[in-house]
Structure formats: structure tokens, C-alpha cells
Amino acid sequence: MIKIEHLSKKYKSAESYSVVDLDLHIKEQEIFGLLGPNGAGKTTLISLLCYLIKPTSGSFTINGLSFQKNKQELKQIIGIVPQEYALYPSLTAYENLYYFGSMYGLKGQKLKNKIFAGLEKLGLDKFAHKKIDTFSGGMKRRVNLLASIMHNPKVLFLDEPTVGVDVQSKNVIIDYLKELNKQGATIIYTSHHLNEAEAFCTRVAIIDQGKIIIKGKPQELIDAHENAHNLEEMFLQITGKALRDYA
Numbered sequence: 001m002i003k004i005e006h007l008s009k010k011y012k013s014a015e016s017y018s019v020v021d022l023d024l025h026i027k028e029q030e031i032f033g034l035l036g037p038n039g040a041g042k043t044t045l046i047s048l049l050c051y052l053i054k055p056t057s058g059s060f061t062i063n064g065l066s067f068q069k070n071k072q073e074l075k076q077i078i079g080i081v082p083q084e085y086a087l088y089p090s091l092t093a094y095e096n097l098y099y100f101g102s103m104y105g106l107k108g109q110k111l112k113n114k115i116f117a118g119l120e121k122l123g124l125d126k127f128a129h130k131k132i133d134t135f136s137g138g139m140k141r142r143v144n145l146l147a148s149i150m151h152n153p154k155v156l157f158l159d160e161p162t163v164g165v166d167v168q169s170k171n172v173i174i175d176y177l178k179e180l181n182k183q184g185a186t187i188i189y190t191s192h193h194l195n196e197a198e199a200f201c202t203r204v205a206i207i208d209q210g211k212i213i214i215k216g217k218p219q220e221l222i223d224a225h226e227n228a229h230n231l232e233e234m235f236l237q238i239t240g241k242a243l244r245d246y247a
């Protein structure tokens with residue numbers, strides 16, 4: 001499904017590479033977690049795969065398609081849930097979703113039904129006609145997710161989709177993602193919530209300084225590390241306890 005080969009990225013203003021000669025294959029219908037300390041290169045990797053930024057070298061394909069040759073086809077099959085809200089605050093939830101759905105060529109009753117079905121699933125149907133700037137963080141995160149899946153993408157990239165939300169919103173988001181995955185979506189997501197990733201992901205990769213240092217099924221990784229009873233303990237053993245501040 002996703003084949004990444006020797007992918008590297010060095011930002012123009014940066015002194016070092018943010019993604020370094022990275023190889024990774026992700027299979028269809030996996031839920032793949034990209035984990036790592038602050039500044040490890042997770043967002044950069046997701047941004048490369050969505051072609052929001054260009055690689056310095058290396059290549060990748062998604063479903064056999066490459067951005068260089070099949071940009072339009074790829075745009076139809078991928079969905080991107082960014083870390084920042086991609087919503088218009090002065091428009092209602094319905095108007096936002098209508099706008100994003102129209103961008104993918106959806107219209108009329110079909111689009112309307114899709115919007116209301118999504119809002120209902122995520123517990124927001126009562127708020128369809130309220131403006132986004134009146135929403136809580138958890139509500140905005142849920143609309144942000146819906147905006148990215150209006151076109152039923154086969155592959156969904158999510159950059160910290162549950163950051164800053166309460167447990168209730170987090171559970172609704174994760175359950176919805178599991179449902180999309182059951183329906184066939186491949187999911188690639190970044191998170192700092194290691195308990196969440198342990199329960200949610202079929203496989204995870206731990207990234208540090210732009211490189212994958214370990215990957216596998218969460219339980220297998222935990223079992224392979226003595227004294228680690230969960231993913232967080234394994235993560236700390238591998239990445240160390242030092243702070244990762246950068247500017």
C-alpha cells in the first residue's frame with residue numbers, strides 16, 4: 001500500500017536532516033502509529049507522504065501511485081487530518097463540511113447525507129448549524145477529522161488527532177477511526193499518547209532524529225524488552241529520559 005524508499009528531507013533553513021534515508025512499507029488496512037519524541041520527524045514524514053512538502057531525496061508510492069506522476073488520483077485516495085485546525089471559524093460545522101466535500105466533487109443530497117451521518121456518528125448533529133468559533137477543542141478536533149474524510153479516502157494520515165481533547169472526545173475519535181479502518185481505510189497516525197497507540201495500532205514505528213529505530217506490533221515490541229510492561233516503558237528504554245527541547 002505505502003512503500004517508502006530512502007526518503008530524506010532537509011529543510012532549507014535547517015542544519016541537519018529531519019528525515020534520514022527512511023525505508024518503510026505499510027500494508028493495506030493497517031493502523032500504523034508513528035511515535036517519537038518532540039522533533040523526531042513525525043510531522044515531517046507525514047507532510048512528505050501527503051506531498052505538503054517535497055523530499056530532498058528518495059521516493060515513495062501510495063497504492064502504486066506516485067505524486068510526480070499521479071497527483072490527481074492520489075489526492076482522491078488520501079485524506080489528511082492536520083495538527084492545526086483546517087476549519088473556517090466564522091462558518092458553521094455544516095458549512096465547513098459542505099465546503100470540504102465540494103472540493104472533492106461531492107454535492108447535493110449525497111453530500112448533505114454524508115455530512116449529517118458523520119456529525120451524528122461523532123455526536124455533533126445538534127451543533128451542525130453552530131459556528132466553529134463557539135466549539136470546544138474536542139468538538140473542533142471531531143469536525144477537523146470529518147472534513148478530511150468527506151471523500152472516503154483509502155488512506156488516512158492523521159497528525160496527533162487526539163491532542164488536547166478530553167477522554168470522551170478521544171474515545172469517540174478513536175472508535176470512529178476503528179470503524180473507518182474496518183470499512184477498509186489504511187490509517188497512519190502520529191501521537192504522544194502511547195497507551196492509546198498501544199491499544200489502537202496494528203504496528204508502530206519509533207522515530208528518533210529522523211530515523212526509524214524500531215518497528216513492529218506493540219505487544220511484540222514490549223515482549224522483546226525486559227522490564228517493559230507497556231509501550232511507554234519500552235519507548236523510554238529506547239529513546240532515553242532526557243528532554244528533547246529544540247528551537
Ligand SMILES: Nc1ncnc2c1ncn2[C@@H]1O[C@H](COP(=O)(O)OP(=O)(O)OP(=O)(O)O)[C@@H](O)[C@H]1O
Pocket residue numbers: 011012013014018036037038039040041042043044045246247
Ligand atoms: N519548516 C521547518 N524549517 C526548518 N526546520 C524544521 C521545519 N519543520 C520542522 N523542522 C525541524 O525538523 C525536525 C523534525 O520536526 P517535526 O516537526 O517533523 O518533528 P515531530 O516529531 O513531528 O515533533 P513534535 O512531536 O514536536 O510534533 C525538528 O528538528 C524541527 O526543528
